Amino acid sequence: MRAGHPETGARQGFLVDVLHDALGGLVAADPAALRKKFRKMAAEPFAFYRGSAWLFYADVAALEDPFSNEQTSRVWIQGDLHAQNYGTYMNDRGRLVFDVNDFDESYVGAFTWDTSRMAASLYLLGVQKALADDDIDEMVTTYARSYAEQVCRFVNDENDKDFALRLDTTSGALHAVLQAGRQGSRTALLEANTVIDGYERVFRDGSGVRRLDAGERSAIEAAFRSYLQTIPEEKRRPVDSYRVKDVVGRSGFGIGSAGLPAYNILLEGATEALENDVILSMKQANVAAPSRVVTDPEIAGYFAHHGHRTVLSQRALQAHADPWLGHTEVGGVGYVVAELSPYEADLDWDELSDDDLLPVLTSLGQATAKAHCVADDTADTTLVPFCTEEAIAAAIDAAGGVDEFAGQMRDVGRAYGEIARADYPLFVDAFRNGAIPGL
Numbered sequence: 001m002r003a004g005h006p007e008t009g010a011r012q013g014f015l016v017d018v019l020h021d022a023l024g025g026l027v028a029a030d031p032a033a034l035r036k037k038f039r040k041m042a043a044e045p046f047a048f049y050r051g052s053a054w055l056f057y058a059d060v061a062a063l064e065d066p067f068s069n070e071q072t073s074r075v076w077i078q079g080d081l082h083a084q085n086y087g088t089y090m091n092d093r094g095r096l097v098f099d100v101n102d103f104d105e106s107y108v109g110a111f112t113w114d115t116s117r118m119a120a121s122l123y124l125l126g127v128q129k130a131l132a133d134d135d136i137d138e139m140v141t142t143y144a145r146s147y148a149e150q151v152c153r154f155v156n157d158e159n160d161k162d163f164a165l166r167l168d169t170t171s172g173a174l175h176a177v178l179q180a181g182r183q184g185s186r187t188a189l190l191e192a193n194t195v196i197d198g199y200e201r202v203f204r205d206g207s208g209v210r211r212l213d214a215g216e217r218s219a220i221e222a223a224f225r226s227y228l229q230t231i232p233e234e235k236r237r238p239v240d241s242y243r244v245k246d247v248v249g250r251s252g253f254g255i256g257s258a259g260l261p262a263y264n265i266l267l268e269g270a271t272e273a274l275e276n277d278v279i280l281s282m283k284q285a286n287v288a289a290p291s292r293v294v295t296d297p298e299i300a301g302y303f304a305h306h307g308h309r310t311v312l313s314q315r316a317l318q319a320h321a322d323p324w325l326g327h328t329e330v331g332g333v334g335y336v337v338a339e340l341s342p343y344e345a346d347l348d349w350d351e352l353s354d355d356d357l358l359p360v361l362t363s364l365g366q367a368t369a370k371a372h373c374v375a376d377d378t379a380d381t382t383l384v385p386f387c388t389e390e391a392i393a394a395a396i397d398a399a400g401g402v403d404e405f406a407g408q409m410r411d412v413g414r415a416y417g418e419i420a421r422a423d424y425p426l427f428v429d430a431f432r433n434g435a436i437p438g439l
Contacts, residue, residue: 012426012435015055019427020437022054022292026260027438033251033439038431045424046124052420053080053105053289056117059419061293066408068110071391074299074384076316076375078368079105079290081114082121087346088181088365091164091320092235096181096343098165098174098363099318100371106313107290107384108299109271111372112390116149118368119413122361124420129182135354137410142358144409146365148402154373154389161319161377163370165363167430174363177345184286184342187275193340194246194266194277201274202246203266210249212263219330220247220263220282227282227328227337230311237324243268245277259346260284261330277334279340284333285310315373316379324357339364 020027027034041051044274065073076279078085079098085102115141119140154163165180195202203209212220221244228242246266262283285306294300303309307327315321324339352360373389396405430436 011423012430014058015423015426016430016435016437018055018058019052021353022289024438026286027436031438036438038427038436042428042431044128045421046121046128047425048427049121049420050082050084051183052423053117055423056120056416057113057289057293060113060116060416065110065112067112067392067395067405069391069395071386072112072395073110074108074296075111075372075388075392076101076110076313076379077111077114077290078317078371079107079109079114079288079313081118081368082162083118083364084121084285084346086367088178088344089318089322090181090341090343091318092323093320095164095166095320096178097320098178099367100172101344103310103314103317104286105289106310106317107288107294109290109294111388113290114368114372115144115409116416118364118411119144119409120416120420121326123413123417127417127421132413133356136430137414139361140355140410140413141406142413143361143365143368144240144406145363147369148365148396148405150366150369151373151389151392151396152402154369155221156194161374163366163374164319164412170363173347173352173360177347181343181345184344186342188394189279189340190275190277193264193279196274200245201266201277203248203264208251210251212247212249216249217247220265223282223328223330223335224265224337227326227335230326230328233323235389237270237323240268240272241270241278250281260286265337278324280337281340282328282330282335282337284330285327285336299383305329307332307336309334310336312379319370319374319378340421382387 023034037051041048080102081100085100086098087101088096088098089101091097122140122143123136126139131139165174167175167182170178190201193204197205205211207428224244244265244267248264250262250264255364261282262281265280265282267278267280269278287306288309291300303312305327311325311327314325322338322341324337326337328335328337347360376384376386376388396402399405431439
């Protein structure tokens with residue numbers, strides 16, 4: 001895959017056009033929320049890159065890619081892979097795992113879109129940390145080489161579904177993140193978000209919390225009942241666990257989800273004890289950025305809506321996904337439902353020492369490979385009817401091998417990272433001078 005610097009003359013207009021095409025509907029629906037999103041993106045180049053996956057796909061979809069063929073361009077992908085989209089979660093077996101996360105943009109597309117987007121994010125991160133160019137190159141090639149080598153290992157080892165970065169398989173910085181996630185407390189999460197009114201728990205009022213009128217609450221409870229039918233049979237809990245105690249509207253999410261309507265739902269949980277209550281998030285799904293450049297109607301037609309697409313993708317890419325994960329519709333629009341978990345922890349890249357970087361990136365390459373390769377076992381084979389690891393390994397080998405793949409990712413990471421750095425002031429100027437329609 002090769003990327004070059006775009007001409008700067010018309011670039012700002014192109015950027016604004018792509019932005020408006022991708023986000024114009026959200027801008028019209030909630031301009032204040034999108035202004036908050038754009039102000040976060042305006043903070044620095046890495047934040048801009050995180051929030052502009054739509055621009056990345058508009059740029060890279062048509063580029064030459066020596067690793068892409070009929071099969072490797074049709075793999076389950078995370079869709080917005082960057083250095084801050086990895087973290088811990090509690091899987092459906094009660095094991096704490098460090099893995100790829102945030103599946104809002106997940107879709108079926110070229111596996112190199114994930115690795116290239118990650119490579120460019122590492123370049124931006126390295127520049128932000130004031131690392132030397134050679135050190136940044138080593139970061140990207142370490143990640144890419146680890147990815148390719150792990151894919152090749154999966155070809156000869158059928159345990160990709162069981163491979164995981166856990167407390168018993170990690171050390172150093174990743175182990176510390178898992179330990180931090182382990183310190184999470186359901187009681188603390190409940191105390192931060194709820195109060196006990198009389199003898200029952202309800203949501204706490206505060207910033208970002210909106211009380212619903214009777215009509216809206218009835219609609220959300222109806223959507224919740226529909227969601228229950230999307231939980232796989234083997235993950236369903238006793239019916240009393242799903243008793244609704246309270247519902248509120250929510251806002252104040254991060255860069256990617258700004259402007260998307262959302263609700264929190266408080267449930268009874270496993271027992272009538274108040275410390276076992278469970279909070280679910282019901283959030284409107286966005287249009288996946290890769291879906292804007294993937295033209296295959298079979299892929300688009302496979303999903304009932306983007307909530308359905310997000311959930312199926314997450315279940316494919318995570319071998320043992322959240323047992324509460326499911327989807328529903330509100331007003332004909334798809335929503336994703338998942339537990340608000342106290343066991344989530346992320347890497348703090350600012351706190352990582354230089355000695356930590358390469359071991360961490362080796363693990364992130366392995367985690368990315370696992371996500372791509374496990375999906376052929378955990379998802380319906382309609383869209384991806386082949387062995388993912390065999391297809392990717394063969395494509396890498398045919399294009400020159402692991403070293404060539406790592407070198408290509410280094411080059412595209414550097415080139416697209418520089419494009420993102422050049423785009424950042426164009427975006428800031430367009431935003432602050434009113435060039436973005438609706439804002």
